[in-house]
Amino acid sequence: MGAHWEAMGDRIEVAMNPNPGKNPVAYVAKEKYEKFKLTADLPMGNRVIGMLRDSGLDAHPNPDFDFIHDTYLVLIRMFPKQKTNIPVVIVSANARMDPHLHTRIGAVIRPLRYEDVLIIGSGGAVHNLYRNNWMQMVLWRDNLAMPFAPQDCMLEFRQAVYDAFTMNRGPAVRRAVTRLMKHPLFRQAHGTDEHFIPACYVAGAAGDKEDKEMDNVFLGECWELVNMANSQFQLGSWE
Template identity: 55%
Template sequence: MLGEECDSAAYWKKCGDEALAHGIKGVIIMGAHWDAVGDKIRVATNPKPDKSPVAYVHPSKYADYKLNPDLPTAKRCIAALQAEGFNVEPDASFNWIHDTYLILIRMFPGGCPPTTIISMNARFDPHYHVKVGATLRPFRQENYLLIGSGGAVHNLYRNKWGPMLTYRDNFAQETPPEAWALEFRQAVEDVITTNSGPKLRRGMTRLMKHPLYRDAHATDDHFMSAMFVAGAAGDVEDEGTYGKMYAEDWELVRQTSLRSNEIW
């Protein structure tokens, strides 16, 4: 998704341009590859983070992009989460992973805005992560952009790796996506586009009980960012604001991008 052009990348750029036009103060983002064990959640406070390498992507695509950790906002997020009872702590050694900086490079190629990264919790409780988003929702009123970075369908065990390994072509579609992937993808779109306010939160958490959820997500990590977004955009004050399908791509014969009125 970082190495090749695609519809989702073009849409992320549009979102970034709109965010800059509205003078955003910063970004608060939850990705799909950083989780804390036990009952904890962490907030990145490394002042000079490195980047984890991206497989199959040449370093020239990302190595020189300067990261911009927002330490003051990180402290504020920690305080807000602590006030709501979360066992949260700073992590001054965390290095950024492609699930976050990939999005930022696509959205803000001219320079990374001040950014705070929030971890998941490894128990992957959907209601826990909705509450994280709900707790940080007031930052929207201060012109922060809240982003959840994950995949609507993400099952590495069912990927078709041949085209990538042979041709380095992650978008090759030698066979169409299978019924289990298409069905769950449709369920996700239906929830996002037909629910608002608290119904959006309930609908997103309920998707983890969908009969095809475990087929679509062999692990829960890529779905928790959706819970974070539902919490951030699912308050009573958000009633009447519905998500839309803006871009979609399938990678290795699985879906990698489904975008709502927030980023996910």
Template identity: 55%
Template structure:
């Protein structure tokens, strides 16, 4: 297990609604803690897959726009994000394209892509003092879990070079089943006038059970099985916010990762039925957590 100590942690973050960019909460506090730790350990950069960029056919793209714009964020004052300077890592992006091509992916650079809140929301909360060199990887619109897991597995080697791998999506993220009234009327995304519905609680717990009790290749198998869970389609009306979980399990589910279990580090419920769970796989010190 000594080799694990050379690997950076991997994060699966539920970015939630746009208001998570501006509101203080347990998740935001944890994101900042993760950013502080990454800076303290001198990361070379961030490799990130979000939930709002996907490619048609069999393609996958990596962002190489040297001066990307930021898509506007609803319900958040521009002062929270407009002046934050993005820091695209073009050399690492081109390297990721070549790594993916070598594994058979129809991968290409996208020199025109502008960043969306699913990624820069997390970066702002993690690194408020300045964005580290960051590489954004798209999803593929067929939403094949094994495809996205292989993307994570392909880029996993960058963990040994002190890059931080992050997936930004959602543990329970069905916009059609959220209760939007308090946010639309009162700008209160954390109002819980009623408890979450049973389907949301059930799938949230299923995610927790898989991540906390499986490591290495078993993690990968467990995560793909979640897409066959009876409440999966209730919890994810579309697959886009779960693909980054597959990406993360690819990056953190190698044989070399056996014995290193994901941990739930923070969580917030929004809009009654959206569960923003924040998971981390591995530690900077390489310590191992045993299953209870």
């Protein structure tokens, strides 16, 4: 689940385009991604639709969806020596941005984790475009420049995200992550909801009672445009 695709009403959509294209990325040269071939896993997509429908969710295929940068730029970095990715299924968010609904979506597809399926939520710990510093990007294409420190409110909310994932296990992860949307600094850290919703999705997939003994670890992060934090967490392991 990425951060830029929402279905209207009560719908959840699953990408079922057999030959998906790529939406362009602002400020990124096309030669960095245009030759990378995308592989949509249509059989698994049908299975995911069935799982969602069986749980009572209003799931539908989308045969025209083109991949967005929140998905394919991640895949390019995951498979730097390949010219294509492993088969991928993309599940949309729902435009109501209900954290509990998206936690439920993750919980429904949780069994796939036991079949060597990696579940990814691609969003952002702190992502408010209105609070970003754009000067270095516009003038020099340097999104990682840090001419000054992030605002205190951004640092504080980023810490709350870190604590929610690393200091909780099992169902407590679901409660902690969904509760962050009521954090007093949430709206300052997220001008809109869509970049946070994938965190609820992965909390649902890794927040069952059976996950209480599982390690949830922080792997790394970068800050972009001064005030935007990209934090990476791993919930569970392949062992």
